[in-house]
Amino acid sequence: AASEGTQQVVFAVLATSVTLIATFVPISLLEGQVGRLFSEFGLILAAAVVISTFVALTLCPMMASRILQRSKSISPAEREEANPDASTHLPETVMSRGYNALLKRALDAPVVVIALAIVFSLGGVVLYDTLPRELAPREDRGVAFIPMTAPQGSTANYTDSQARIIERDLLPFQEDGSIETVYSIVGWGNRPYRGFVVMRLAHWDNREASQGELVRQMRPITRRLIGARAGVASPAGLGLRGSSTPLRIVVGGPDFEEVKQAAAELLRYAESNDNLINPGMDYEENQPQIDLKLDRRRADDLGVSVEEIAFTLQSMFASKKVSSYIDRGREYPVIIQAQKKDRRDINSLENVFVRALDPDSGARKLVPLSVFVSATENAAAAQLRRFDRLPSITISAGLSPDYTLGEAVAFMEQGAESILPSSIKMSYSGQSKVFKSASSGVLLSFSFALLIVFLVLAAQFESFVSPLVIVLSVPLAVAGAIYSLTLMGISLNVYSQIGIILLIGLMAKNGILIVEFANQLRSTGKTVREAVLEASILRLRPIVMTVISTILGATPLVLASGAGAESRVAIGWVIVGGLIMALILTLFLTPLLYNLMAGLSKPPHSQALETQD
Template identity: 25%
Template sequence: RWHRLLAALYRMTLERWHGFYNRSLAFFLHRRMDLVVLLMAVMGVTYGYLMRQIEFAPNQEEDRTSFKIGVEMPREAVFEDTASYFVEVEKVMEQKKVELDLSGYMAMHFSRGGNIEGWLNKEVDHALTATEMAEKVMKDLPKRAGVKLRTGRESETEEATGKTVHVVHLEGDDAAILDQVAEDLEPMVEALPGVIGIRSGRERGANELALVVDRDRSESINVNPQFVAGVVGNALRGQTLPRFHYEGREIPVRIRFEEADRERLSELSNFQVPTRDGRLVPVSSVTDVKMLKSPKGINRRNKRISRSLTVDLDPKQATEAKAAIIGLTRQMRLPEGVQFGTSLNDLSTNETIVNLQFAAILSVLFIYLLMGFLFESFVLPLSIILTIPLAGVGVVWIHWLTGKDLDVLGFVGSILLIGVVVNNGIVLVDYINQLRQQGLSRTDALLKAADRRFRPILMTALTTIIGMVPLTISQPTEMGLSYKSFGLTLIGGMTTATVLTLLIVPIFYTFFDDLRRWVEERLAQWLRPSATESDLQVRSSKLPSA
């Protein structure tokens, strides 16, 4: 019963396709140029238009399983202010957990900032992406004067990647100037359409009370600024003296002013500083009291101080937003010594693409040389090499139809596809050559080989395609690694390569076979006169002399 059911199913599907394919091949064998024109049209639409609609992205935005929001408190805030703010944050996140169907969230804070992280429930098909959820949560978080909400947090060791992320790099020699330029740039970037927000960097440092030496006054009074630094340093930190040895013990000794003499700024300002001519003047006569912003750390890149802004973009307007940010940076006038640097993400992505393209070219070259050795011809394998761009047609179309970007794993799948799709062409061309050696004409050999090899080629392709389906529909890993582009690449490439190989390879086999014959005839014509002349010379030398 099952055998009859499967046989009926085969007759209704694959057998009909088999018959249609044989009729199509017989038709185009007599109208080869018509097929060439159709193929050029498909290639033009695919590689000339659709391929430009697909972007190369390190990862898939819609497969992100979490979002992060950074909170920056004002510099004058204390730990208690941050703690009270995050109590209100937790109340909002409890509501958002139910509203957005999150599997959980985490809110943690330090002295002047903190992070909020939410995890998407994998069992639910969410209407919003992780980026859109973060934007929605940010709108409902409590608003306080001086509090800045960021769309995540920058990593100090690795630059953010993705289609919806753009990184602006500033390079210079003064950390304070870079911070000021970054602060001036932030509101201009956030005002651009398509920008969701800017990620926070390291924790803000506290404001520092500083005694800044006025060099003009110190020069007029004849005071060395190093003496001022020494007096203030000794007053606050003291000075370590050599260890005191007593009854076999070493006792550390430190000398400094009493706390009552150094606990107020007014008392510190009255400390006496020696001048070069032997007089004593108060510290206040050569210094000014200022509140300075202190950076928590300094990043260096290419031996220069670096400051970065990581901007999160709306997935629907990512391309336009990136163009707007680039246009804004080109129009800005930067202080002397400050310039915009190249994003490490862009450099890494370009390098990755170049390396993968080089690997693909080497794969094609090695496969071609191997087929030339096996077929004892470097012309006929060209008809098999055509299956590679045919597979590319399926890769482009399936990514365009599903709205997915081509990521790194998808590119790796394309290289893997090069070695897989040529197998069908090798099987077909090898059988064609066997039939021609048995005495069949070229047309009969093509039709018979296509008829006999239809089922093996189709079954080989179907097993690969069906095997990729579970991987394609699987959920991304906990780290957000998705195999969708990899699976789609193999499914789309194998589908078009198989369907078109059964038709394109036999047709182009005839073109390259005609080319091979033409080359052989021209070589024979070129070598034949030389052979005739040499025969005449040999015969004339054998004639008896008169």
């Protein structure tokens, strides 16, 4: 019995294993920071499937032959009388009898079943657009912080006074034990008007409120702060930097003047959104500067060259090496420069003279430098940055606790379409760049995994019909995962997307069990309807058992708590919800599709017999 049972399921086990491996491998091929996180994950799962396949085909049959007790023997006559059409006798149960009756009705009403499956899948498509999107779920890491921005030009003492106001308002949280320590960093980023208040929360077991709940309770503190802009933020998942400003939009263009105007308009648009905390840009014209303008026509009339004026300005106000001398075997440079009192302000230009040509006498005389050069005080940016070799300005902002990165990026993209001219290019950096690349990378991996699974099954079944029947059940699993995410209020992040990719292999496994055994029965001469009915009923118990075991295995992820629980909960609910919601429809849709499409191909065994004849 163990030998015959193993021979009967060996193809299904191999097909299932190869399908799972084909699903896990694309996960390890993801690029960027997300790829580095999940590369080991995919390879370890693939290796585990290989080992479990070997155990299932070797150790499990041996243990079954030794441990299972011999059942009551049934004579061929009794077996024929009990079920004349079945090659394998199994005791009927209430579940199998009920499933048999419902399956016959489903096969007689294909339009109803297909319509239900389509409506179920389209519902998932509609809900997919409503799901909040973010790079990673906000995990309870036991720490929160408040980035603070005072008016430009504020001193460090003023910024410190605003930080002390926040620290005073946080005292109730320290008294009830929610916060252990609070400390502030003033002059953050070498800017005296920037501050950073860090709150280290109590251990998870010693506080009732989660980090997200505490952050929501702290929001009124920042709203009451009048002397500075502030907002409460949480550290990012995946070990990414830039938690205080996850939204980073890079505005690039042909020149800084045009980029500055476009970035200023986009910044005003960002400031209109209350869910964006402390929006700002890295282009700040707060560096004192003196602009010099040369009157070239007057200099030409007086016979003074531009080179002479430039040489004089450099020599007197900057410095100029004009010679060198040697003393005791060492060479020293000779540098000329005006004294500090003679280069203190703009009026110092009147005390510097150059030789000019007198138009009346033709003689040269000394003329103040201010005759040719006019000076104006101005302010400029301390640094001019480039991104992708273009002059660029980065707009950054934090996010409120209930506002996701996907919503923020979509908001800025909508504003950029109406604000930015065609000559201006918008791109992303920091967490926003990782979010955009991860979203497209996971979608590509999902499509790649689905294609590989289809091709692998086509090679194993030597037909395109059977793999198509199996793969068409995947949309039901994805829709079920989206329903579960919506019901549980979980965002669509990199963890839930990885769970959706895993569903491809998990759902294909159920279809393989039905389709492969139905092909075996067809090779014995049964019709398509008879084969799919018997295969579905005989494979009902294995399918339900594997689904239940998978759900039980993912249950600890759903019930996870503590540090990093949000990430595990996202994967767990995708697997549990996708399998539960899609199982019922799959048990009817896969047999129905096989009954409709299997007639287009012949099982391999029958083809081999025709060749021999």
